[in-house]
Structures are given as structure tokens and as C-alpha cells.
Amino acid sequence: MSVMLQTPSRASTGSTTSFHPLSRQNTMSSYEGSRSTRQSKRYSMSALYMSMSANDSDLIIEDELARAQKVLRDLKTKISSQSKKNFVLEKDVRYLDSRIALLIQNRMALEEQNEVASHLEDATDIQEGAFPNDDKTQKYGNLLFLLQSEPRHIAHLCRLVTMAEIDSLLQTVMFTIYGNQYESREEHLLLTMFQSVLTYQFDNTPEYSSLLRANTPVSRMMTTYTRRGPGQSFLKSVLADRINSLIELKDLDLEINPLKVYERMIEEAEAKDPESPEAMLPKGITQEEAAENPKVQEIINPRLTMLTEIANGFLETIIDGLEETPYGIRWICKQIRSLTKRKYPDANDQIICTLIGSFFFLRFINPAIVTPKSYMLIDGTPADKPRKTLTYVAKMLQNLANKPSYAKEPYMAKLQPFIHANKDKVNRFMLELCEVQDFYETLEMDNYVALSKKDLQLDITLNEIYAMHGLLEKHAGELYKDENSHLAIIMSELGTAPPQVPRKENRVINLPLFSRWETAIDDLTAALDITQEEVFFMEAKSIFVQILRTIPANSSVARRPLRLERIADAAATSKNDAVMVRKGIRAMELLSQLQELKVVDKSDQFSLLRDEVEQELQHLGSLKEVVMSETIKLEEVYKTIRDHNAYLVSQLDTYKSYLHNVRSQSEGKTRKQQKQQVLGPYKFTHQQLEKEGVIQKSNVPDNRRANIYFNFTSPLPGTFVISLHYKGRNRGLLELDLKLDDLLEMQKDNQDELDLEYVQFNVPKVLALLNKRFARKKGW
Amino acid sequence: MMRTYGFQPCREFHIVVLGTGGVGKSCLTAQFVHNEWIESYDPTIEDSYRTQVAVDGRQVILEILDTAGTEQFVAMRDLYMKAGQGFLLVFSITSQASLDELATLREEIIRIKDDENIPIVMVGNKADLLDQRAVDRAKAFTISQQWNAPYYEASARTRTNVDEVFIDLCRQMLRRDDSGQLDDDDGARNGSGYGYGQGKQEDGHGPMKKKRRRKRKGDHKCIIM
Ligand SMILES: Nc1nc2c(ncn2[C@@H]2O[C@H](COP(=O)(O)OP(=O)(O)OP(=O)(O)O)[C@@H](O)[C@H]2O)c(=O)[nH]1
Numbered sequence A: 001m002s003v004m005l006q007t008p009s010r011a012s013t014g015s016t017t018s019f020h021p022l023s024r025q026n027t028m029s030s031y032e033g034s035r036s037t038r039q040s041k042r043y044s045m046s047a048l049y050m051s052m053s054a055n056d057s058d059l060i061i062e063d064e065l066a067r068a069q070k071v072l073r074d075l076k077t078k079i080s081s082q083s084k085k086n087f088v089l090e091k092d093v094r095y096l097d098s099r100i101a102l103l104i105q106n107r108m109a110l111e112e113q114n115e116v117a118s119h120l121e122d123a124t125d126i127q128e129g130a131f132p133n134d135d136k137t138q139k140y141g142n143l144l145f146l147l148q149s150e151p152r153h154i155a156h157l158c159r160l161v162t163m164a165e166i167d168s169l170l171q172t173v174m175f176t177i178y179g180n181q182y183e184s185r186e187e188h189l190l191l192t193m194f195q196s197v198l199t200y201q202f203d204n205t206p207e208y209s210s211l212l213r214a215n216t217p218v219s220r221m222m223t224t225y226t227r228r229g230p231g232q233s234f235l236k237s238v239l240a241d242r243i244n245s246l247i248e249l250k251d252l253d254l255e256i257n258p259l260k261v262y263e264r265m266i267e268e269a270e271a272k273d274p275e276s277p278e279a280m281l282p283k284g285i286t287q288e289e290a291a292e293n294p295k296v297q298e299i300i301n302p303r304l305t306m307l308t309e310i311a312n313g314f315l316e317t318i319i320d321g322l323e324e325t326p327y328g329i330r331w332i333c334k335q336i337r338s339l340t341k342r343k344y345p346d347a348n349d350q351i352i353c354t355l356i357g358s359f360f361f362l363r364f365i366n367p368a369i370v371t372p373k374s375y376m377l378i379d380g381t382p383a384d385k386p387r388k389t390l391t392y393v394a395k396m397l398q399n400l401a402n403k404p405s406y407a408k409e410p411y412m413a414k415l416q417p418f419i420h421a422n423k424d425k426v427n428r429f430m431l432e433l434c435e436v437q438d439f440y441e442t443l444e445m446d447n448y449v450a451l452s453k454k455d456l457q458l459d460i461t462l463n464e465i466y467a468m469h470g471l472l473e474k475h476a477g478e479l480y481k482d483e484n485s486h487l488a489i490i491m492s493e494l495g496t497a498p499p500q501v502p503r504k505e506n507r508v509i510n511l512p513l514f515s516r517w518e519t520a521i522d523d524l525t526a527a528l529d530i531t532q533e534e535v536f537f538m539e540a541k542s543i544f545v546q547i548l549r550t551i552p553a554n555s556s557v558a559r560r561p562l563r564l565e566r567i568a569d570a571a572a573t574s575k576n577d578a579v580m581v582r583k584g585i586r587a588m589e590l591l592s593q594l595q596e597l598k599v600v601d602k603s604d605q606f607s608l609l610r611d612e613v614e615q616e617l618q619h620l621g622s623l624k625e626v627v628m629s630e631t632i633k634l635e636e637v638y639k640t641i642r643d644h645n646a647y648l649v650s651q652l653d654t655y656k657s658y659l660h661n662v663r664s665q666s667e668g669k670t671r672k673q674q675k676q677q678v679l680g681p682y683k684f685t686h687q688q689l690e691k692e693g694v695i696q697k698s699n700v701p702d703n704r705r706a707n708i709y710f711n712f713t714s715p716l717p718g719t720f721v722i723s724l725h726y727k728g729r730n731r732g733l734l735e736l737d738l739k740l741d742d743l744l745e746m747q748k749d750n751q752d753e754l755d756l757e758y759v760q761f762n763v764p765k766v767l768a769l770l771n772k773r774f775a776r777k778k779g780w
Numbered sequence B: 001m002m003r004t005y006g007f008q009p010c011r012e013f014h015i016v017v018l019g020t021g022g023v024g025k026s027c028l029t030a031q032f033v034h035n036e037w038i039e040s041y042d043p044t045i046e047d048s049y050r051t052q053v054a055v056d057g058r059q060v061i062l063e064i065l066d067t068a069g070t071e072q073f074v075a076m077r078d079l080y081m082k083a084g085q086g087f088l089l090v091f092s093i094t095s096q097a098s099l100d101e102l103a104t105l106r107e108e109i110i111r112i113k114d115d116e117n118i119p120i121v122m123v124g125n126k127a128d129l130l131d132q133r134a135v136d137r138a139k140a141f142t143i144s145q146q147w148n149a150p151y152y153e154a155s156a157r158t159r160t161n162v163d164e165v166f167i168d169l170c171r172q173m174l175r176r177d178d179s180g181q182l183d184d185d186d187g188a189r190n191g192s193g194y195g196y197g198q199g200k201q202e203d204g205h206g207p208m209k210k211k212r213r214r215k216r217k218g219d220h221k222c223i224i225m
């Protein structure tokens, strides 16, 4: 358990980054404005103190803040591990999406079916395990420590691997090696790796016009990076509401391409009255001609206004979200700016902003706007018209960042006023995004702290370890030419990389990390150039804060102004609390030592120390609020991620059942039908199905709904009969035969509606329901 | 550019231009449609063009969708591919990786269209940048043969082979259309790739697998009782 010891000034500047300084080691403090290295080291020291005492179970503090912090920390761990699971599941689902499509089309050979099946069998949670012997555990522990703490190796590797290899490498890097997404040290190391890869790309791209355009390891890293918790929750908080309210307006048509408007106008006129003058208009005219048509203009003009309003709304929330933008995203913007300046000294702000925009808007914001479903921002697929509107919004935002050439789509020039009105604002915003502090000093500090901790560890799968081992080995010639380098030594000791194990035998290993070469903690004060006085001062401050957090806030010793001697005394003489007594005694010692060193002065009630302790407590008070509100936000994120997980899992289950089904059918041909028992009928009321979203539209009058119910039966695996009944009548009103293939095919084609005359079912929801209800032992 | 179009209801085709970021999809398309060279840094999200061309004396309306090469927009691909009837697969001869990405795109098209003979033209763009060439013409050509698609080397900058790639694609689509099969066709593919003199593609009877498409659409029956 740790206490946050922060300098009072933090409280006001904590919002420089959304990455709140709440992690175990408080290293984010260096983001604030200018401050000397020395000072920042001193602040880091206090973090170090807290972190060291964190290993000491004696010092556990159990106040509300501590509890809130624990809740938050647990939540962050859960988000980290859940987002990794989702990342893996998504890959599985994507793979199976394409396979199943082939299967539905009867175009898959039996061997391939088997392969898919084996892929599916173990797409479930991987079990825990351990290496067979200590030696391997140690060596891999050392290797992983080295990779984690010296990001240059992985950065180098990222440039060497093929695009085919990069995905699994990035998965290991982003979700495992640096998978602790809310832990500053890991975040910083990951960003350091980013920087190295970015620099390489800038150095090796001859013209700026092709910078950040191609899909490269860097762009892939960006994609993967934005998929981590902080990026996801930012997109959700900034975009989700706006997108959702747009999507509800299914029929809002904001097409402004004059040709399309013209054609739609004729179509509608023909439908209404084929004799009307509009219906008789000539077809096949040019865009220019269409644009000149007064009727077309009449339709388009208000749409331009609407689009501008909508885009302005998006822009506003994005700009307002400046402070909420994840630190890492902003830091990447900053790197782009400084690399551009270095490589192209003549580059003006416009060029810099274009390049920042090609990351921030092109690769982060806009993909989420045009395909919100794949970013978990909405549930369903947007209808055509809202989809088009969202595409326009994204194009408008992108045009703000780039120099748009209306040569492509001349009608987009009509939106120029939007560009003119916002261009400067957006450029300013993008430059502001870059205004975050670097973290190098704290990173150095963090690495010391990491070494001092006994519990540095990693949850990593066997296959991740072996794949990493294999990649390093493959590129040995480039990565560790010097055979005396630490990496070379470990690699030679480890020998040849083992092959990947079958998915079934894959295990999660809890690997303790350590370094056999570095033990920095002893000479820390020397390494950090910190005086003994400062060390005493920090320790004293930390002890007083701990004592005060333990005693009740309304006790007389806690009254302000604090009288430090009295507090130490009260602690030292407290009854039945040995830990408190020890702390009290230590506090007294420190006070007199500091007095001797003339750091504090008894005659002014140790005011220097006292003020800092008071400010710290005040800050901790407000910290609690921050912790609470962040917890609420992250709970939301966690819920989204979990929902998405449930969706992915049910998708996999459906595929699993389907595949099983296909295979048992083809087996059945030879082995004769096995015992195939009819499952069901299961009864559902109209109300139930409506609540679960299975019924997405109903034509049944309200007052009759209570009398309607449905029976679901599965006579054969993969075959279902749904019947609709009216209470009291013997015969059903309607019966529908369904094959799982059909449902899957509809889903594949994004066809969401299953028509049952009286009601309309939602295809994915039906699949989920069948899945839940009719899970036969193996398959359906 | 004002054109007065023909009286005949002419055929309309949907072309989708695909390829990784920065290979010059937009430049090619803009050259073809507007005769303009675009220099600016302007990554695409989704642009649509409409134009009319004469192919072997027949008027054809083309709806061309210029897509995002930026990988973050992958989720949009499904929709494009469904709508497309002919595909330009563009890479840059200065980047091997850009060629590598085409394989996945082609697979995806074939899967989504459920048709191995869907009209495709493969384009190696930026052919003017000879000193930066990273992809052998022969190598690219071999791949195009395996795919049974014509290969052209083109340059949007010098406007070389720009019309040719689009017209070739139109021919393929017209031929399919003529034979009246949107589903099954064999003879439709007959490359006319004369890209940079050498790209002549052999007659289009490569290793075609006849697709087996079962007809099951709307098979689930709803009986009202
Ligand atoms: N030398 C040369 N440069 C070209 C050629 N075609 C395009 N370019 C340049 O390549 C860059 C990218 O071209 P675009 O047409 O925007 O690329 P794109 O494929 O549309 O890229 P995305 O829209 O991001 O997918 C531009 O700076 C062009 O000037 C060409 O034939 N020769």
C-alpha cells in the first residue's frame, strides 16, 4: 500500500494530463512547468520513500483515501488485462469471420475445417502454469526485464520484423511487456520505444509528403496503442454521445453531392407521381449541371448548414477535451512536432500541424467517427444515412488538418466557410496538444525504484515468450552484434528458441523480473545527487503524513496549525499500536536531526516542514475526490470493455456451434445419425423478447402484446423452429423454419432484420438467444 | 469540363480503388476524372467520383470510390467491397510492402464478392520514380498472372497509363455484363495489359476454379397459419 506524497503545487497542475498521478509511483509530477532537475529528483525521492515503504507491510495505512486508491488500482489492473483479452479475442473473431464465410459458402476443405476447429477449441481462457525449472524462469525473467527496461531492443526489433510478424509482436509489447496501462513506468518505457521507431521513420523518409502516410510498423503501433484503455476511454468520453445522437436520426439525409441529390430527387418524384415535372428531368447529367439545378441547391443549402453545425459540435468537444487527451497521445504529437522541426528546419506551423493531424485526426479520432462500432462507441451498425453524415464530419475535420484540394470533389468547396472559420483554432489546438512535459528524468528515477521493488513481475504466456525469443534469435545479427552485451549473454545462455506450443498447451506464466547486473538501490542518494538533509526532510514529511492519516481527523492533535512535536509524541505514546509508536519515535528523531542540521527551526514550530505536511494533507484530501471521480469514469470504461468481451465471446460460441454442426453433419453421413434429440420448446413472452432486444420492432397492438408468446424448438442441431402463439388458441399464428447458416449469412451481410410478419427480430440478438438456450453438449 | 451525355441509358459501373496509404490512388483517380495533378498532402477518408467514358465506342458511366489507404479505416472496407463491381489494386513501385498488402485485399474482395473472377486490375504506380524502384516489374507481373489480373505500371504524375487502367477494368466489367452473368463467367477475363510495353498478360484462362455457390437466400420459410 502506498501513500501519495506530492508537492502541493501538483494539486493545481495535475490536470496537465489526463494521466492522473495516481499510480504506485508518483512520477507524473515532472509534467508540470519548469522545474530544476534537482528539485524533480527531490520530489521523486518522496515517491521512492513511499514506494519502499510499500514493501513494508507494517506501514499499511487504512484510511478512506487508501481504500479508494486500492479500488482504483484494482480497476486499472482489470482494465489492462481485459483489454488484452479483447485484443486477442478480436483477432480470433476476425479470423473466424472470414473462415466461417467460406464455410457457409461450402467452400472449405475438410482439413481446413479441422484447423478452424482447433483454433476454436482453445480460444478460451488460457490456464496458468510455470516453467519446468527455475533456471528457465530466471533466464527468461532476466531477458524480459532487460527488454522492458531497455526499450531500444524492442524498438529496433519493430523495424526489422515483417508486417506479418508485427501484430503478434505488438500484442506482446503493448499488452504484456508494457501491459500495465496505467503505470507510469511502463507507459514511459513504451513511449520511449515509440520515439525511437518514429525517429527512424523520419530519418528514412526522403520527403515530408510521404511521412506517416504508408502503413508501417509505426502506424501499426499507433493503432494498437490507441486500443489501450486510456485511448478507448478518451474516445468514448469525447465522441460517444455525439455519435449516438446522430445515429438515432436514421432518416436524416445530409448528402451534398449534387449528382446524388439530383438522382434521389428524381427517384422520389417518380415514386410519387411519374408524370410530375421532376420525374421527367433528364438523367445522366454532369455534376456541374446537377449543381446548377435550383431544386438541387434548395435541398443542399440547408444541409450544408446542418453539416457545419454538426461538425462544429464535434470539433468543440474535441477541443474541449484537450486536458482529457491521454498523455501518451499528446506526447506522440509532441514527438512529431520536434522531429519535423529537426528534420525540416524550414517547416512552418502549417506543415507541422498537417503532420500532427495525420496522426491525431487521421489515425485516432476520424477512424472512430466513421466506424464507431469497431471502437465500441455504439452497438449496432449505423444506417446508411447517418453513416454518410459521419463520413462527412470526418472529412471536414481532416480537411482542417490538411490542405484540402477541392479538385477531387468540387462540391466539398461549399464547406469552405467551415474550414476558414476553424483552421486557426484547430492549428492552435494541435500545437497545444504538444505542450506536455517530457519524462526522462522521472523515467530514470522509476527504473531505480523498479529495481528496489521485490515484486516486479509479468503475466505472460509461453507462446509470447517463445515468439519473442524466436524473433530476437532471428534478428540476432542486427540486434546484438556485440557478444558481450547483456542481451547477447542472456540469449546465448537461453539457446535455441522453442517452437510454439499448441494453443491447448499454452500457459500463462507469472514471471518474476529481475536483473542480475543492476542493483542500484544502495547508492541511490549518490546516484541522484541528493543531500542527507533532503533525505531526512522527505522521510520526516512522509512519516508525519502517515501518522496523521492514521489518527482520527477530529482528534485534538490533528488541529491546525499542526504542532509536530505534539503529534510525534502522541504517536510514540499511543497504546496498543506498536507501529504507531515506532513511527512516533522515528518522527522525533528526525525532528531533532533536522534541527541540528538547521533545516528546520523549533522556534518557529518547524514551520517549513509543518507547512509542507499541511499542504500535503490538503492535497491528499482533494486527491480523494480525484480518485473517486476517476474510478467512476474507469468503471464505465471497464463496463464497455466487458460488454464488448461478452459480445466477442458469444460470437465465438456461435461459430463454435456452427462449425461443430457442419462437421457432425458431414460425419453423420457416414456414421448414421446419432441420437439427436429435439430440444425445446422454450417459451418466451413478447415482453421478454422485447426487453432483450430480440424484438426490435413490433406491429402487434399494445393491448394484445401480453397475449402473444413464442416457442423456440430445435429439432436438429443447427435447425430451429420459431412459432408465434396467441394465448388460448391451440394453433400457432405463424411458424418460421430457420437454419443457423442463414442467420450467420444475414449477420455477415449486416442484415439485422428477421421478418416474422407481426414482429421483427434482430438477427445478432436471435443468434445470442439461440446460443444461450440451445447449447447442446458439444455444439447445438 | 462540360460534357453533354448521350441519350442512351448507358451502363453504370462501380469501381473501387484500393491500396495502402500514399501509393497514389487519389492522384490516379483525379488524373483520370479531372485531368489534374494533385500535389498536396491530403490523405483520403472516402471520396467518390462520377464520370462518363467511351469504351470501344460504348458510353459507360463510372462511379469511382477512392478509399482510405490508412489502415485505421479497415472497418469500412467491407461495405466498399460489397458495392464494387471492379477493383483497381494500386501499389507503389517504390515500396515492396505496398505490394505485399495487395494480397490480403484481393483475398478479401474474393471472399466478399464470393467470386474469383471479379474484375481486377493491378497497378504499379509512381513508375516515374525509376531511381527509387523497389519492386521488379517482372515480379509484380508474375503475381498479377497468378491472380489472373492484368498488370500495368502507371504514373499519375506523368499521366502514363492512367486511362488505360480504368479502361481495362471497364472492358472486363462490360464483358461480364454482356455475357449476362453477374455470377458465373469464365471468358470475361482477357487482359489487355500493355503496361510499359512489357506487361502483356497472357490469355485469361488461368487456374480458375469454378465457384460453387449454393442458392439458399430466403430459403427459410415463414408460414402464416
Ligand atoms: N512521383 C510520383 N508521385 C506520386 C504519384 N502518384 C502520387 N504521388 C505522390 O504520392 C503522394 C500520395 O498520393 P495520394 O494520391 O494522396 O495517395 P493515396 O493512395 O490516395 O493515399 P491515401 O488517400 O492516404 O490512401 C502525393 O504526395 C503524391 O504527390 C506518381 O505517379 N509519381
Ligand SMILES: [Mg+2]
Residues within 6 Å of the ligand: B025, B026, B027, B042, B043, B044, B066, B067, B068, B069
Ligand atoms: Mg487518397
